Amino acid sequence: MDDLAISHLKEDDDFSGFSCGESDLDDFIMEDAFRNQRNGLTNTYVLYKGNLPVGFYSIVMESVRSADITDVKSFGIPSVAAVLVARLAVDSRYQGKCLGQALLYDAIYTAKELSRTIACRLVVVDSKPESAGFYEKHGFRQITALGRRRYPRYYLDLLTI
Numbered sequence: 001m002d003d004l005a006i007s008h009l010k011e012d013d014d015f016s017g018f019s020c021g022e023s024d025l026d027d028f029i030m031e032d033a034f035r036n037q038r039n040g041l042t043n044t045y046v047l048y049k050g051n052l053p054v055g056f057y058s059i060v061m062e063s064v065r066s067a068d069i070t071d072v073k074s075f076g077i078p079s080v081a082a083v084l085v086a087r088l089a090v091d092s093r094y095q096g097k098c099l100g101q102a103l104l105y106d107a108i109y110t111a112k113e114l115s116r117t118i119a120c121r122l123v124v125v126d127s128k129p130e131s132a133g134f135y136e137k138h139g140f141r142q143i144t145a146l147g148r149r150r151y152p153r154y155y156l157d158l159l160t161i
């Protein structure tokens with residue numbers, strides 16, 4: 001697809017025509033995302049086709065219990081730093097065109113770059129069951145303990161990429 005660009009969410013971005021099929025994500029981008037960004041709670045990056053926002057992801061730092069990452073023998077510390085992709089969505093009209101993948105790669109690239117200056121070992125996502133295959137396809141593995149979370153958490157080890 002032509003004419004695509006990713007940049008920081010701006011106050012005047014118009015998401016009024018945006019719908020990804022999950023109302024909580026639509027509500028977040030229309031009502032909360034910019035306020036959260038201004039308040040230093042999550043940063044949101046928007047994928048534009050021309051001037052039209054067609055997708056987004058939000059990221060924030062997170063801490064993960066080492067014991068939950070079962071395929072690493074031992075970190076030697078109780079918890080490890082991670083980047084949490086807190087939300088990721090593509091407008092329904094543009095799904096199935098590799099735009100979700102482009103957003104996920106951008107988030108992973110951002111985390112990898114960050115990890116060169118501030119130690120950060122993992123990328124994590126809390127995935128709805130219907131999207132789990134999307135993350136598994138991109139190398140994410142499930143954390144077995146659900147904890148207090150509503151949805152299972154998946155992780156990618158930044159040292160492996």
Ligand SMILES: CC(C)(COP(=O)(O)OP(=O)(O)OC[C@H]1O[C@@H](n2cnc3c(N)ncnc32)[C@H](O)[C@@H]1OP(=O)(O)O)[C@@H](O)C(=O)NCCC(=O)NCCS
Pocket residue numbers: 020021022025087088089090091094095096097098099100101102126127128130131132133134137
């Ligand atoms: C999940 C979502 C972001 C995927 O975006 P997308 O642009 O439609 O996906 P892409 O076209 O980039 O797909 C890339 C690959 O992942 C696969 N894939 C996409 N969604 C998938 C799913 N739900 N389950 C399994 N595989 C999936 C595609 O088949 C494609 O594989 P291919 O390269 O072999 O053809 C999008 O469907 C969406 O916004 N859904 C609603 C919100 C949501 O569930 N967000 C996830 C956070 S909980």
